[in-house]
Amino acid sequence: MATEILMPALSPTMEEGTLAKWLVKEGDKVSSGDIMCEIETDKATMEFEAVDEGVIGKILIQEGTEGVKVNTAIAVLLEEGEDASAADSVSSDAPAAAPAPQAAAQSKPAEAKAPAAPKTDTTPDWPEGTKLKQQTVREALRDAMAEEMRRDENVFLMGEEVAEYQGAYKISQGLLDEFGAKRVIDTPITEHGFAGIGVGAAFGGLRPIVEFMTWNFAMQAIDHILNSAAKTLYMSGGQMGAPMVFRGPNGAAARVGAQHSQDYAAWYMQIPGLKVAMPYSASDAKGLMKSAIRDPNPVVFLENEIMYGKSFDVPDVEDYTVPFGKARIWREGSDVTIVSFGIGMTYALEAAEKLAAEGIDAEVIDLRTLRPMDTASTIKSVMKTNRCVTVEEG
């Protein structure tokens, strides 16, 4: 059966082109891979190869013709033994239009109403009467990792100086002794490489915790955090992803230069596929870290060197977790809402104290996670105070 040879699209944007030159003539035999003609696009001259075997029955578009639209028949290919007259009755291999997805049922836009106050989860992080202990953020992070490593043997920690040195900032103190070198792994100084290996290990079914000595150094690894970890679930249609935690100190520390001081909160919170946590208190550091390790998505966990040594109340319970996407109201007030997260909370709470001395009643909200972000708590607060101040370093 004779078939039409169609003008090909030779780039993602090509709509038409020039049929520059025929390299075959009517009556020539062609087989797949033979170059039939040259086609000029706006970018280049391309060779167009035959896909099927046959004989050129008729050339429909002469060489030198400009503006030939994609999918126009340019020649007719006959099957071997077929008469040239068959060229007049061809079957078109023109593409069938893709079946359009069902249009979503049109729904009338809802009547505009005054917005109701959003619903928020205001349950306290721990019930009244819970036994508390004082702990530093450093100890809380270590305990969270240790508890999760006891709970799931697929959880492991890798990074520079995390094992024998006990952590550059001593966050992993004692973990090597308890879990051994198989699960607490010192890496060479090679952020790009070990971040990639961590993502691959997550693809392979493990639950890695990848420590960066600071998030500034993770700039060498940002390709794997975004392109490999955050995007794979989508690109695989939900088949596989990277359930893992990238963690380390973020933002300005004391008396260090620009290459050790950047706050990446605003960067990572823009990335679909990532979750981002930036705790302030030790109880949140612990509860959010445990949630991060269990989360089926890649989590960017932004700590702060200055906060590592600060002490807070931490519930002395067996399995304390804090959910992502739930802000904490540290102080209720009616005059102004101050929203912050991470070390910014230090300034927010200090400011609220000073304002109180001046008779101004500030409400202070700690977002705790930036992606997902609990915007409802802020909106609800601002509906009460009508004023909002945000505090962040990045």
Next chain:
Amino acid sequence: MAAKKPTKKTNASAEELQAYYKDMLLIRRFEEKAGQLYGMGLIGGFCHLYIGQEAVVVGLEATTKEGDSRITTYRDHGHMLACGMNPDGVMAELTGREGGYSRGKGGSMHMFSKEKKFYGGHGIVGANVPLGAGVAFADKYKGNDNVTFTYFGDGAANQGQVYETFNMAALWKLPMIFVIENNQYAMGTSQQRSTSSAEIWERGKAFGIPGEAVDGMDVLAVKDAGERAVKHARSGDGPYILEIKTYRYRGHSMSDPAKYRTREEVQKMRDERDPIEQVRNILLENKYATEDDLKAIDKEIKKIVNDSAEFAKISPEPAPEELWTDIYATEVPQEA
């Protein structure tokens, strides 16, 4: 277009040779069809064809066992077909349809199969190398004897993260095979113009990783080398490098006119070194198959490919709402 090179003696059985012929032909015909669908506007974006390189992946897949993993770059259609993924699902992903392996969200460069342990399909040159090492790391951690084939090109071999990975893979004795598919051109830049060493595999020596160069147009040579590599990696001796010298007949992508090499260079390779013709000649000369047997295989392959194209045309496009799904998982998307 008969291969002029005299065929050599082989210990391979008729069944084995027929299987290689069939697997390579499936890739060749599938890719030609993909090129055709691209020309018809049915495949959008970029599309990188594997034509000419078929012996690499077919030879290596012949050395794998159940449980082994593979990961590659964006020139990935051949790898998926060779590891047994369904041609319908691959072609439908090329056309961006619901029936595709990534349900239309990955396209030519990004397909995955949990079932076949095919970890993609990656568009960032070099990035799949540490990812492959991570998959191998997971196998070692779990204590099984699986190995991971990590494929990348001569172009990717100049990325720094490849050498970061060589270092850690050697240090931690990861059970993996680095497969450098050297098709001589990193897009339009020849190896000579981009790479300081003539033998890329020798760079492994600096890390204590053994390796070898392999004739990538000869499926039997690829399989032999693959067996040495797999034996090394599976026995716990760490990684192995195979630099497989191959050639792509088509441009880097569909929109590459390939002006950086002569038409004669390509034609000479096709005429004298074609991997499929080589096996075809061995089959005929040894009377392992008749012309009619091979015609029957051709016909069977043609039907598989045409059916996949048909499926890829009729499978519906994903609904617009799908843009918002699979961004976050609610449960762990793979067995832990």
